[in-house]
Amino acid sequence: MMDRITCAGLIKQKLTPKDIVVCGLGSVEAAYKQVGPVGPTYFASDPMGLWASVALGLALARPDRRVVFLAGDGDLLMNLQVLATIAAVAPANLRIVLFQNGSYASSGGQILGGAETLSFATIARGAGFKTVIEARTEDETRKALDQLFDGKSLGFVAVHVARDKSPSEAPGPLAQAEQRALFMQSLDA
């Protein structure tokens, strides 16, 4: 199964410097940082479950820019109803890519309840997303991302990635409030 770094690399190939990324915390954040962010990126913090709605707010505030939410499955599972809210608003500039590994990688690799049977793609379809693609291989992921990013409307891609542990890194020099100010400045750069 594809690892999350490869997945982040494939996403990076589709991004432009104008795209605004909201990056989920934990192993998704570690993967995206490792491949290197392309444009303005807002990195999540606790509490989990909140960042899909942050991406929605950003998409509504900046209809001139594409907003890409990189989600972890443990994170998204905490607040599934947000998918219904997003699908109802259906901002044409919002894209969601889910890293689905069925585990809480940064807290020790514990398995999600229902990990073996859970289908986020089915949930997204049921929530009202019209474009939903599930990918299990590198080739499928490439094609799914092409469809997602070449499309002109809201879409959701669930990529199955291998389970691995992703221990939390030491805090950087800037706290979230400071990063927030720099992010806002970078949007107008």
Add this chain to the structure above:
Amino acid sequence: MPQGETPAHLIIAGLKRAGIDLVASLPDQWLGDLIEQCDADPAITHVKLAREDDGVGICAGAFLGGRKAALICQNAGVLLAINALGGMAFHHQIPFLVIAAQRGAFDDGYYYQMYKGRLTEPVLKAAGLPHYVIDGPEHLHLVEQGARQAFLSRLPLTLLLRRNALVAKREG
């Protein structure tokens, strides 16, 4: 309150004067008129929520993108969203306005509402988040002023509105 101006009119006018044009809401009986008018107003983007902490996220994302927003919900929603308010909005210093129906006090009539009136203010205080209680429509100028305070202090500010400040009195 000037004739013909319902609390909903006054609140929406205050939001607009403060530059707020995005509203995320979850209904309460006392909020029906306000939410209906937000929905009908072409100058307001209205997002219907399924859970109040998603409203915190939407308002925060809007601010990151340079847009001012408000969350409209019941005070039980403030209690539900306190982790998002105190853990994210406070920590990232992201401002917006919360307009919440202050259920569960002398002006309410249900056993199950009472805990909300008892808990909401001390919980907001413990989280270090500013709030004001609005007793009636004559104090609805606090919508604009509260929003300005929120954006100047880079914190979410909550207005807890009693029944009188939300529900227009019937004629006669």
